[in-house]
Amino acid sequence: MNLSIAAVAHSYGDLRTIERLDLAVEPQGVVGLVGPSGCGKSTLLELICGLLEPSAGTIAVGGAESANERLAGCAYMPQRDQLLPWYSAIDNAGLALRNRGQSRAQARESAAALFERFGLAGFEASAPQDLSGGMRQRVAFLRTLVSGKPVLALDEPFAALDAITRGEMQEWLAAALRTDPRTVVLVTHDVEEALYLADRVAVLSARPARIVAELRAPHPRAADRDAAITDPAFVAVREEALRALHGGSR
Amino acid sequence: MKRWLYPALLIGLLIGLWQLASSTGFLAEVLDVEEFLVPSPAEIASSLWENRSLLAENAWVTLREIVFGFACAVAIGLAFAVAMHLSETVRLAAYPLVVASQTIPILVLAPILAIWFGYGVVPKLAIIALVCFFPITIATLDGLRSVDPAAVKLMRTLDASRWQIFQRVEVPTALPSFFSGAKIAAAIAPIGAVFAEWAGSSEGLGRLILLDNGQYQVARMFASVLVLSAIAIVLYSLLALAERRVVTWR
Numbered sequence: 001m002n003l004s005i006a007a008v009a010h011s012y013g014d015l016r017t018i019e020r021l022d023l024a025v026e027p028q029g030v031v032g033l034v035g036p037s038g039c040g041k042s043t044l045l046e047l048i049c050g051l052l053e054p055s056a057g058t059i060a061v062g063g064a065e066s067a068n069e070r071l072a073g074c075a076y077m078p079q080r081d082q083l084l085p086w087y088s089a090i091d092n093a094g095l096a097l098r099n100r101g102q103s104r105a106q107a108r109e110s111a112a113a114l115f116e117r118f119g120l121a122g123f124e125a126s127a128p129q130d131l132s133g134g135m136r137q138r139v140a141f142l143r144t145l146v147s148g149k150p151v152l153a154l155d156e157p158f159a160a161l162d163a164i165t166r167g168e169m170q171e172w173l174a175a176a177l178r179t180d181p182r183t184v185v186l187v188t189h190d191v192e193e194a195l196y197l198a199d200r201v202a203v204l205s206a207r208p209a210r211i212v213a214e215l216r217a218p219h220p221r222a223a224d225r226d227a228a229i230t231d232p233a234f235v236a237v238r239e240e241a242l243r244a245l246h247g248g249s250r
Numbered sequence: 251m252k253r254w255l256y257p258a259l260l261i262g263l264l265i266g267l268w269q270l271a272s273s274t275g276f277l278a279e280v281l282d283v284e285e286f287l288v289p290s291p292a293e294i295a296s297s298l299w300e301n302r303s304l305l306a307e308n309a310w311v312t313l314r315e316i317v318f319g320f321a322c323a324v325a326i327g328l329a330f331a332v333a334m335h336l337s338e339t340v341r342l343a344a345y346p347l348v349v350a351s352q353t354i355p356i357l358v359l360a361p362i363l364a365i366w367f368g369y370g371v372v373p374k375l376a377i378i379a380l381v382c383f384f385p386i387t388i389a390t391l392d393g394l395r396s397v398d399p400a401a402v403k404l405m406r407t408l409d410a411s412r413w414q415i416f417q418r419v420e421v422p423t424a425l426p427s428f429f430s431g432a433k434i435a436a437a438i439a440p441i442g443a444v445f446a447e448w449a450g451s452s453e454g455l456g457r458l459i460l461l462d463n464g465q466y467q468v469a470r471m472f473a474s475v476l477v478l479s480a481i482a483i484v485l486y487s488l489l490a491l492a493e494r495r496v497v498t499w500r
């Protein structure tokens with residue numbers, strides 16, 4: 001399912017967060033968004049998902065423009081994992097199915113296969129607060145996958161993790177997207193992460209956000225991450241992105 | 251261990267001091283009253299034992315009033331809290347009324363209710379429910395309103411209906427607050443029961459205290475108070491137990 005954002009603007013009262021932003025994502029394409037802190041990245045994801053309405057411009061998810069249709073087409077992974085502490089890991093992962101009227105047993109059955117595949121087997125019944133940071137992020141990501149929606153809006157999925165876990169999680173997400181491709185908008189403040197995971201990276205300016213550069217990633221979701229991110233082509237694009245980022249925030 | 255030992259030691263110490271002060275006649279001298287008006291803990295204990303069947307009979311009456319009055323308060327308090335949470339109109343309209351309900355002096359209201367409804371159980375339930383529903387309503391409403399907006403957003407992207415958001419996010423979030431309110435209510439319920447019985451009743455611990463007051467049966471008054479406290483402590487402990495069983499994620 002494709003996503004298109006045309007001339008979108010948004011403000012919270014007097015605070016202008018986004019200014020005339022255009023962005024198109026082809027079906028099953030992955031676009032990374034990087035930008036300075038507080039520039040409006042999360043706001044843009046909420047706009048895409050139909051949680052907010054733009055004050056100008058249009059956002060279409062698979063051609064549908066209304067907020068409700070956008071909500072139906074997009075799965076959102078919030079900045080903090082937002083696992084509900086009163087549900088077990090697997091019940092958190094299956095929340096979308098439960099909300100659509102499936103029984104607890106059905107939802108668990110559907111989520112269980114993914115738990116197996118993503119190295120979470122054995123932790124189905126664990127409380128979220130008993131899981132490690134990396135596991136929590138994986139459960140939160142599974143929750144977005146299980147919802148079965150064609151567009152994924154991921155808000156800094158690995159920001160809370162240490163560097164090593166983070167690299168592992170990036171490889172894990174790359175693998176997940178290789179086997180189960182979706183249209184993805186990935187927000188991160190880590191240029192390297194964006195360039196490794198996305199096909200294209202849009203660099204945003206400081207608030208109000210607009211796109212100051214769009215870069216094509218040389219080796220999106222390569223199986224060998226270490227080789228990919230040390231490749232000279234990758235390093236060159238990363239430097240270009242960093243320059244755009246620092247220029248845009250000044 | 252310390253949870254039981256420390257309060258037991260403190261209570262033991264206070265009782266010891268009291269025993270000493272009253273049996274030496276020191277308290278009566280300081281207060282400048284007859285010695286039989288200042289019973290020692292030992293005298294109270296023997297009064298408790300000698301009057302056990304009388305106290306048990308009256309305690310049973312008061313216990314029933316407290317339990318049913320408290321149950322009414324929970325039902326009314328929850329209904330108010332939920333209605334005030336779901337509808338801003340109801341919240342704005344009812345909030346001043348809920349607060350005002352606590353400014354009614356029950357010493358004034360209790361006799362009026364006794365005149366209207368007689369010596370039966372109805373005015374007692376009304377008074378107990380009136381003092382108990384306030385902490386339950388306010389605490390539960392605060393709990394419902396403390397819901398993390400990000401969790402609600404997440405649920406919306408997971409296709410949750412308003413009802414499902416209520417059931418799966420708002421209710422679990424509010425449960426600890428509800429229990430706090432209910433525990434406060436449990437501790438003050440016996441006070442309501444005593445006032446209600448003073449205004450007009452033919453049985454109950456409050457009524458017994460009133461009679462004993464007229465006859466200078468000070469030791470038995472203390473015994474009644476002890477039984478009342480025991481009722482409150484048991485009710486409180488049951489709620490704390492229920493809270494631990496229900497709110498497992500804290």
Ligand SMILES: Nc1ncnc2c1ncn2[C@@H]1O[C@H](COP(=O)(O)OP(=O)(O)OP(=O)(O)O)[C@@H](O)[C@H]1O
Nearest residue numbers: 012015017036037038039040041042043044079189
């Ligand atoms: N509900 C809101 N009401 C008013 N202002 C808001 C609201 N949410 C966010 N803002 C403000 O809008 C601006 C953009 O916020 P947003 O969360 O989109 O930024 P961000 O790029 O995601 O930041 P970060 O890198 O810290 O996640 C910030 O200045 C923030 O303070």
Ligand SMILES: [Mg+2]
Nearest residue numbers: 041042043079
């Ligand atoms: Mg953000």
